Amino acid sequence: MSLADIVFLPEDPAHDHEIEDINAEAFGPGRFAKAAYKIREGGPHERSLSFVALDQDKVVASVRLSRIVAGEGRGLLLGPLAVRPAYKNQGIGKKLVHIALEAARDIGAGVVVLVGDEPYYGALGFKRVPNGQLAMPRPVDPNRLLAAELKEGALAELQGMVMHEALAGQRAKPPLAGAA
Ligand SMILES: CC(C)(COP(=O)(O)OP(=O)(O)OC[C@H]1O[C@@H](n2cnc3c(N)ncnc32)[C@H](O)[C@@H]1OP(=O)(O)O)[C@@H](O)C(=O)NCCC(=O)NCCS
Secondary structure (H helix, E strand, O other): OOHHHEEEEEOOHHHHHHHHHHHHHHHOHHHHHOHHHHHHOOOOOOHHHOEEEEEOOEEEEEEEEEEEEEEOEEEEEEEEEEEOHHHOOOOHHHHHHHHHHHHHHHOOOOEEEEEOOHHHHHHHOOEEOOOOOEEOOOOOOHHHEEEEEOOOOHHHHEEEEEEEHHHHOOOOOOOOOOOO
């Protein structure tokens, strides 16, 4: 198998079971206790901004984006990102992140946030969020709270507690450009 055999597609509801299996395999039961999981519990992920990698018709990797707010700022939360063990280290994870960031840019999103390893995501355009700028609903190592700014100034607008956009729906906010 090479990267050329892998097809990258927007996620479809038919992929849900396989994605759940991949995430269970990658993160185990501990995933339910994570801060990012708690945020994602607040509402649905953005299916049109979530992608799978397929080998033949089998899902071998997945990345999801969810809409978030923090203070006056809006953005997207990236995760989970997971690749089946047999498919690791072939560029699939990086390609999925690239595709997700491009899709985020296309809809006019200003910033994508995640909790993850800086040595991996740093090469993909993510930097540490300044200490104290954001609060998460569960403890997070501040060195792992990262953001990729797609529009200058968008990260600075994110302040305080990060929550799913669906939980802040009562607040009048204009939709992101291109959003349904
Ligand atoms: C992390 C993960 C998504 C990477 O996907 P992948 O397709 O295997 O990675 P890629 O092929 O895109 O990149 C491989 C490179 O990243 C490096 N890398 C992988 N995980 C890394 C990590 N956690 N920290 C730093 N570097 C990492 C590899 O050593 C390799 O380096 P090289 O190119 O110099 O050889 C995958 O290993 C995985 O699913 N892990 C379990 C779940 C997880 O940790 N998800 C991310 C948490 S948000």
